[in-house]
Amino acid sequence: MSSIALSSVLVVLSIVAIIYLTSKVKFSVFGSLFAVSLALALGSGMPLGKVIDTLKSSFGNTLGGISFIIIFGAAIAVCMQKSGGALSIASHILKLAGKGNAKAAMAWTGFIPGLTIFCDTGYIILSGIARSVSASSRTSMPLIAAIMGSSLFVVHCLVPTHPGALAAATALNANLGMLVLASVLFAIPGLLASYYWAGLMDKGQNYAPAEIEDGADDLSQDNLPKFSHALVPVVLPLVLISISTLLTTLGMKDGGATVFHFLGNPVMALLVGMLCGVWLLSRHGGQKGDFTKVLEEAIVKAGPILIITAAGGMFGAIIKETGVGNALGGVLGGASVGLLVPFIIAALLKTAQGSSTVAALTTAAIISPSLQTFGLDSEMGRVFAVLAIGAGSMIASHANDSYFWVVTKFSNIEMQQSLRVFSSSTFVMGVVTFACIWAASAFML
Structure with a gap:
């Protein structure tokens, strides 16, 4: 057996492990990644x-x-939670939409706060x-749960203020500014697909609406921050x-544009967002010393994510050393499958573990080693790969x-209800999102 064939077998066994x-x-994700990386x-x-040394x-x-972005993003989430900012956004959207448009309101209620808040926390x-x-x-509670759950999930998986997309962007050296804008845009058709699919899966099932419990959140709270x-x-x-990315696209990189590029760097942009979050918290229930508490809680929340993501980078580096990535590109590159390969691999891994x-x-x-073979070794190619x-x-939760x-x-719903409405919606959401990405790549790559 050749060395590449042996390495390929070992990589497959490593993923299975x-x-x-x-x-x-x-077993802990970090422990698993470290043990498997060392064994590989x-x-x-x-x-x-x-x-x-490689590890x-x-x-x-x-x-x-990734560390600054994840910590500052977690700090924004803490501020939005403690200040009532997330509830303010949700309440305002619901009031604007009215009870007759509750389903659509719930979709945007998850989508907007979800840009910075992790899906489970949100x-x-x-x-x-x-x-x-x-x-x-x-309205059926399984339907409401699926709509809001999917709206939080679609941006969690795509937008690099969240750990998975950020880790992939770091590994592939993708332009974060372009990726943020593109990911938000491509999340919208995925959200719409899950929205309509959830309605189809709920139709005719006679699932019950929720019952209000003691202590449930009150939409009429007067002490929430202003929506703006x-x-x-x-x-x-x-x-x-967005401003930094636009200036870069227009070729404006020097002079007065350097200030906007500095502030538009994702690290600085999220730092500014965090400071605004602290300001919001100080105006709504905050106390002296909250800045320190926010950072401490953010570090506690971000710590496990940082360790796991860094361990994933360690595993990736070992895979690169084996040469399997280049071999994979050599086998599949001629089949013009391009973006289909990372999509399928990610879907299989997500569904399995x-x-x-x-x-x-x-x-x-x-x-990562096969980007050139797949025709993705360009600035936009790397963005589309992520x-x-x-x-x-x-695919699929x-x-x-x-x-x-x-x-x-x-949501206090049954597992079978959640599988039928929510899980199937995440599957459809992933497929439709990828279809839109693939279609757009035909014109942009």
């Missing part, structure tokens, strides 16, 4: 003197590329509103990134995904 350890044995390095014949450098490089914060809307509009104020920590970072983040970072590690990975990491249980349990 990660899936088995995380989903069946319930030794099994593939990497010189012993190089093994530890350390790849872990550190990945951590350096759903927990907004679940009381979802139950209130279901009860007051007499609550939007600032979420929208301002996106505006700053449950974590969108692990699926995204592992897929990026596998395909988008394809994000679409694949949506089911019983091995912790987010599935957040949606199911915090």
